[in-house]
Amino acid sequence: MKRRLVIISPCRDEEQLVRFTLDSVIKQTYRPDLWIIVDDGSRDQTAAIVAQYAEKYPWIKLLRRQQRGVRQLGPGVVSAFNAGLAYLGDEPFDVIAKLDSDTEFSAGAFAAVMAHFDDPRVGMASGNTYLLTGDKLVFERYTSYHVPGNAKFYRRECFCDIRGLQPVYGWDVIDETDARRHGWLTLSDPKIVFIHHRMQASSSGVIQGRVIWGRCAYAIGSHPLFAIARGIYRMAQRPWVLGGLAFIWGFFISYFHPGIQRLTDPELIRYLRWEQLYRLTHGNRLPPETGPGARLSPDFGRRLLP
Numbered sequence: 001m002k003r004r005l006v007i008i009s010p011c012r013d014e015e016q017l018v019r020f021t022l023d024s025v026i027k028q029t030y031r032p033d034l035w036i037i038v039d040d041g042s043r044d045q046t047a048a049i050v051a052q053y054a055e056k057y058p059w060i061k062l063l064r065r066q067q068r069g070v071r072q073l074g075p076g077v078v079s080a081f082n083a084g085l086a087y088l089g090d091e092p093f094d095v096i097a098k099l100d101s102d103t104e105f106s107a108g109a110f111a112a113v114m115a116h117f118d119d120p121r122v123g124m125a126s127g128n129t130y131l132l133t134g135d136k137l138v139f140e141r142y143t144s145y146h147v148p149g150n151a152k153f154y155r156r157e158c159f160c161d162i163r164g165l166q167p168v169y170g171w172d173v174i175d176e177t178d179a180r181r182h183g184w185l186t187l188s189d190p191k192i193v194f195i196h197h198r199m200q201a202s203s204s205g206v207i208q209g210r211v212i213w214g215r216c217a218y219a220i221g222s223h224p225l226f227a228i229a230r231g232i233y234r235m236a237q238r239p240w241v242l243g244g245l246a247f248i249w250g251f252f253i254s255y256f257h258p259g260i261q262r263l264t265d266p267e268l269i270r271y272l273r274w275e276q277l278y279r280l281t282h283g284n285r286l287p288p289e290t291g292p293g294a295r296l297s298p299d300f301g302r303r304l305l306p
Contacts, residue, residue, distance in 0.1 A: 123184025127192025214250020
């Protein structure tokens with residue numbers, strides 16, 4: 001079944017990498033029906049490069065936004081994505097994707113992802129993301145039910161259920177958590193490879209990137225015990241030890257920064273913490289009440305929370 005695919009790509013100052021993404025999408029065996037690239041005030045040649053491709057391929061649209069100051073992860077990315085969504089308007093789609101502009105992948109990647117939507121239970125899908133380090137590909141470690149933020153594909157009904165992307169740090173955890181709360185299956189297929197040419201949240205430096213990850217965990221309402229456990233887990237990744245410590249520092253220092261925008265949905269936070277504490281005590285597996293066909297009791301999330 002051919003589903004109508006729309007892609008939105010926030011993009012800023014990516015002149016060194018954006019061609020990888022442009023060329024990867026063009027050679028897909030399952031091309032998108034529409035690809036909106038949102039240049040978010042680039043100060044380099046990013047917009048000019050994209051414009052060259054848009055002239056040649058009418059299904060590529062370039063949307064330019066004004067410079068909005070310093071590069072802002074999280075809320076800034078969602079703001080750019082939502083600008084693309086507004087540009088889309090009432091244009092129909094069956095699947096919508098958020099795709100980073102520093103990502104590379106094989107010609108069959110989109111077809112493989114889209115095939116997962118043949119299962120009516122699947123609300124979000126992607127592949128596995130690998131970081132290109134020198135001449136080696138290093139898996140950005142995460143669970144099979146996490147859909148990485150650099151390439152996220154949403155079934156239309158699921159996207160509507162979660163009301164789009166939340167403009168907070170950690171939006172890419174909130175969206176999939178909310179999808180499972182609504183009974184959708186979320187997955188990343190290890191046979192589909194997406195190559196990230198830059199470590200996530202590293203545009204301000206690797207250590208600062210891990211601090212930002214900690215802020216993300218705070219912004220979405222993560223349980224402190226889960227944040228500590230996640231920081232310890234990240235100590236086994238580059239930068240060794242320091243990255244995990246930076247994550248924990250970023251989480252707890254955020255309590256003293258009231259300006260950080262936090263998720264405001266108490267039921268979703270309760271559900272998120274319920275999942276997190278269950279995962280801590282069950283080998284990182286999801287609770288059996290989540291996923292396709294789940295029907296949550298009115299007291300969900302209260303059993304493991306004070």
